[in-house]
Amino acid sequence: MWRDEDVDAALAAAPDYCGFVVDFPKSHRSVTPERAIELGRALAGSGIVRVGVFVDADPETIELLVLAEAIDAVQLHGHEDAAYVRDLRELLDTTPLGRKARIIQAFRVTCAADHAAADLAAAEKSPADLVLLDNGQGTGEAFDWSLLADGAPTRPARPFMLAGGLTPQNVAEAIAVTHPYAVDMSSGIESAGAAGAPQKDPQKMIDAVAAVRAAGKE
Template sequence: MTRVKICGVTSAEDREAVVAAGADAVGVIHGVPVETPREVDEGTAERLVGGVPPFVTSVLVTMPATVQEAVRRVDAVEPDTVQVHEGLSPTELGALRRRIAQQVVAVVDAAADDLGAYAAQADALLVDSVDESGAGGTGETHDWERTRDLVASLDVPVVLAGGLTPENVAEAVETVRPFAVDVASGVEERGGVKNHDAVSRFVANAAGGAA
């Protein structure tokens, strides 16, 4: 069964809707050097993560410049998992894994050539369509056939992101067969605010694609 992460949760109301829809993971964005309506401050990130119930994974999504910065954010927010975007090399990701108890998900560009190096140092890879700053959440899809080949060739779980919506997630799951799918803007009514009906349909349709 393909797992589902709903990312960019900014309020307790949206967090509860994501959990009620049956999502496996709740993503909270904090500590990114790019403009996004989905980022929250440290205190809000800590409260949102702290309210995620047992058996649902809380994920801190961040873009640290150094290993120490990543460790400090993880220690402050205390998520179950940390998702690292642009900023750390594969070697630095390995150092981060050794310093924290949480699992580390490395975000990589679908078109990158060094995915194997990141896979060797991370607990999972999230394959996204990233912009020039290295941030995801672009709302753009990428080559699903290429990502399907990655799923078959890599030894770590692969999470599919980039341009997913309730309308295309079943096809994406059927094509790629990823460990999980990740969505942010594709289930929003406006930046940083989730459409609860879209969240429910996304979760249901992802399960349908994995059937």
């Protein structure tokens, strides 16, 4: 889970986005909605887009964090369908704050080529503002990036975020192959803490941001 020092590390690294897994106990990164509000407010004014990551969450919980000005974007990483996304958009659009919040929907891209094509076609049709393509729900493994290469028939026509197995060492290659709108790292910027549990690694965070920005200039 996020510690106060992790917020300091994020501020020092200055990524474009910073995400919190909210109310999903299966993840060691999960924080309560109350803690997410604290973390989000600690990043307020930094210029970092604060993202709440939710898994099949009650839409009212998401709305609460948006209205508390704790998050600027919503990432859906569960079994949410198009109807859920549209209903959430309608709910958030009832307030000026909510209308500003972008909705990002994650899609798992499986390894088998025929299944991957179907996964990417589904992402193409999502009513979300932006889609995120991942190997799975926090697996920390990459999928076949060539599926997203320029000219590949499976590459979505819409902008996408890339996730899954990204590290400061391989993210430049991933960007060169896929040309994503943005990248999402989690396990790749963690190291084992004193108790053995993964924790955010300040140096890896800095290295990751530097690698992404250098790759963007090439």
